[in-house]
Amino acid sequence: MYSEKFIQDKYNEIKEKWEVHLKDKGVKLSSLKKNNGSYTLNALVLIYLYVNIKKTISKEEITIFLQNLGYQVNDMQQARHLSQQDGWYIISGQRGDSECKKYNVSAGEYMLLTLEEPYPQFSDRRRAETYSLNSWEDLKRHYGNRCVSCGSEEGKKNLLYPNSLTRLEKGHKDPRQPLTLDNIIPQCQFCNGASQNLFVFDNKGKVIKISDPRFVLKSDEDVQIAMLKLLMEEDLERAETILEELKAE
Numbered sequence: 254m255y256s257e258k259f260i261q262d263k264y265n266e267i268k269e270k271w272e273v274h275l276k277d278k279g280v281k282l283s284s285l286k287k288n289n290g291s292y293t294l295n296a297l298v299l300i301y302l303y304v305n306i307k308k309t310i311s312k313e314e315i316t317i318f319l320q321n322l323g324y325q326v327n328d329m330q331q332a333r334h335l336s337q338q339d340g341w342y343i344i345s346g347q348r349g350d351s352e353c354k355k356y357n358v359s360a361g362e363y364m365l366l367t368l369e370e371p372y373p374q375f376s377d378r379r380r381a382e383t384y385s386l387n388s389w390e391d392l393k394r395h396y397g398n399r400c401v402s403c404g405s406e407e408g409k410k411n412l413l414y415p416n417s418l419t420r421l422e423k424g425h426k427d428p429r430q431p432l433t434l435d436n437i438i439p440q441c442q443f444c445n446g447a448s449q450n451l452f453v454f455d456n457k458g459k460v461i462k463i464s465d466p467r468f469v470l471k472s473d474e475d476v477q478i479a480m481l482k483l484l485m486e487e488d489l490e491r492a493e494t495i496l497e498e499l500k501a502e
C-alpha cells in the first residue's frame with residue numbers, strides 16, 4: 254500500500270522529468286489531485302506504471318492498486334488514454350505496439366518504457382496537427398512538392414516513369430479514416446494508384462499497417478498459414494472467441 258507521501262514524491266519525480274523531456278513535446282501531465290482532494294486516476298495509473306517502469310503490468314494489477322486506494326474502476330482505460338491521448342510512452346499488448354515482442358507485453362498488459370521520449374505515434378499525430386490547419390498547397394510545400402514514396406517533384410519528369418510529368422495526388426494515409434488534411438500524404442499518380450487502399454502509411458510514406466485484410470490472400474500459402482498461426486498465438490483466447498462468434502453467425 255502506497256503512503257500519501259510516497260505518491261506525492263513519485264508524482265514530483267515524474268513532473269521533474271516531464272518538464273525536462275516531455276512538456277514542450279505536448280505530453281499532458283494530469284494534476285495529482287482534483288479540487289475535492291481525491292487523486293486523479295490518470296495520475297495514479299501513471300505513478301503505478303512509473304514505479305514499475307520497464308516492467309510488464311497487467312490491467313488487473315492496476316485495478317487492484319486503484320482499489321486498494323479506494324478507487325473503484327470497472328473499465329480501466331487510463332493506461333490506453335495516457336499514451337494515445339496524453340503522449341506518455343506506454344506500450345499496450347492489446348494495441349500491439351512494435352516494442353511489445355521485445356519486452357514480452359501481451360494483450361491486457363502495459364509497460365511504461367521511458368520518461369525521456371513521448372509515445373511515437375503521439376509525436377507523429379502532433380506533427381500532422383501542426384499543418385492540418387493549412388491547405389493542401391501548404392501540405393505539399395511541407396514535403397518539398399515531392400511524392401513521399403518515390404521523391405518525384407510536381408510538374409517535373411517522374412523518376413520512375415520518365416515519359417510522364419509528376420502530378421501530386423492526395424495519398425490516403427489511413428484509408429479507414431476520412432480524407433482530412435492530417436490524413437493525407439502527397440503521392441505521385443503512380444505511387445498513389447499502386448497502394449489501392451490496402452495499406453496505412455506514416456507521415457514519411459512508409460507502410461506501417463495493412464488496412465484491408467484481403468491483402469493476405471495475395472500472399473503465398475505458407476505466409477497465409479504463418480499469419481494465421483501468428484494471430485492465434487498472439488492472443489489465443491481472443492482468436493477462440495472470434496471463431497466461436499463466426500460459427501454462431
Ligand SMILES: [Zn+2]
Nearest residue numbers: 400403441444
Ligand atoms: Zn511517387
